[in-house]
Amino acid sequence: MESFRMEIESLSKNEEFARVVIAVFASRMDPTLEELDDIKTAVSEAVTNAEIHGYQGSNGSICLEARIEDKNLTVIIRDHGVGIRDVKRAMEPLFTTDLSGERSGMGFSFMAAFMDEVKVESEPGQGTVVTMSKKIGR
Amino acid sequence: MSQQIFTYEAKGQILIIHLPRQLDNHNCRNLKYETDLLLAENYINKVIFDFTRTEFMDSSGIGILLNRYKQMTGNGGKVTIYGVGAQVGRILSIGGVSKLIEHFDSKEAAIVG
Numbered sequence: 715m716e717s718f719r720m721e722i723e724s725l726s727k728n729e730e731f732a733r734v735v736i737a738v739f740a741s742r743m744d745p746t747l748e749e750l751d752d753i754k755t756a757v758s759e760a761v762t763n764a765e766i767h768g769y770q771g772s773n774g775s776i777c778l779e780a781r782i783e784d785k786n787l788t789v790i791i792r793d794h795g796v797g798i799r800d801v802k803r804a805m806e807p808l809f810t811t812d813l814s815g816e817r818s819g820m821g822f823s824f825m826a827a828f829m830d831e832v833k834v835e836s837e838p839g840q841g842t843v844v845t846m847s848k849k850i851g852r
Numbered sequence: 853m854s855q856q857i858f859t860y861e862a863k864g865q866i867l868i869i870h871l872p873r874q875l876d877n878h879n880c881r882n883l884k885y886e887t888d889l890l891l892a893e894n895y896i897n898k899v900i901f902d903f904t905r906t907e908f909m910d911s912s913g914i915g916i917l918l919n920r921y922k923q924m925t926g927n928g929g930k931v932t933i934y935g936v937g938a939q940v941g942r943i944l945s946i947g948g949v950s951k952l953i954e955h956f957d958s959k960e961a962a963i964v965g
Contacts (some may be wrong), residue, residue: 726878733876733908751908751939758910762877816884818915820947827946 716742717781723776724765724793732761732778738785739780743850751847752828753787759821760791762845767811768795768842788847789829796834805834858883860890866898866963867891875909875940880916887920897929898964901953904935914947921952934962 718739722728733754742752757778764776777792798804804811805826810819825832829846836842858879861868867890872879890896899920903909921931934956936944944950956962 726876726881729878730874748938748942754908755910755939755943758876758908762910762912766877794939816880816915816919818911818918818947820911820914824911824943824946835900 715781715783717779719777721775721777722761724769724772724776724795726762726765728776729758729765730759732776732784733758735778736780736789739782740752740850743782743785743787745850749848749850753789756825756828756832756846756848757789757791759824760789760846763821763844764791764793764795765843766817768793768797770796785849785851786847788845790846791844792841794841794843797835797838797840797842799838801836858886859883860886861893861961862890864898865896866900867894867896868900868902868963870902870904871906871913872909873905875906875913877910877912878959880912883916884919889924891923897924897927898963899924899929899931900959901933902935902959902962903933903937903940906935906937906940909940909943911943911947914943914949917944917947917949917953921949932956932962932965934959 736757737754779790780840782790805822807823808819810817831849833845859870868894924931931953933953936955
């Protein structure tokens, strides 16, 4: 089993940084370009959620963790932000708490589309943990 | 990670927005503000998004595109897209944008289309 764990600041410039890090790590599994894009997109969505919803754009720490076991990649994104009151509602396609009108509400849908499994654990005031997994290769 | 910016091109009543290599939340934040200014200052009846440089996009870009689409079509205008690559194409398709906004193979085709 291989794994890594890192803490990044909740800054929008770190969205790309997180994508690059997960791509380099996932490359050890010899994924196709499409599989790599899938993983990068799912991680981008989760990290962006932690930043703009968990921390509402203010300072905070986002933990990015991943492990490879056999052909399975598991990625965990953790924040200690505001948390989600109704996880089921939050994960409904197109649902968003954003008031600006610019967010599509498709973040969780994309994570679910690109990863095999997505689990979200959250309580108001307790932060949020998003765990996603994907089998790479045949 | 180099500075990513949008560049704009105006051709009569057409505004072409050249999108950056990474179209994520970080880069999208300024797009709305900048295009709002351009649309307010000029009579634009067509907005064209150029994806030729875009290697990656996530759902942040979907929100922006759909908003511009609603805004333009609400005023009798049009939105078209060109230069879509593999990753971007999948995102646009899953995001439901491909059903609404026509894709073209070239800038010229997007201008005329």
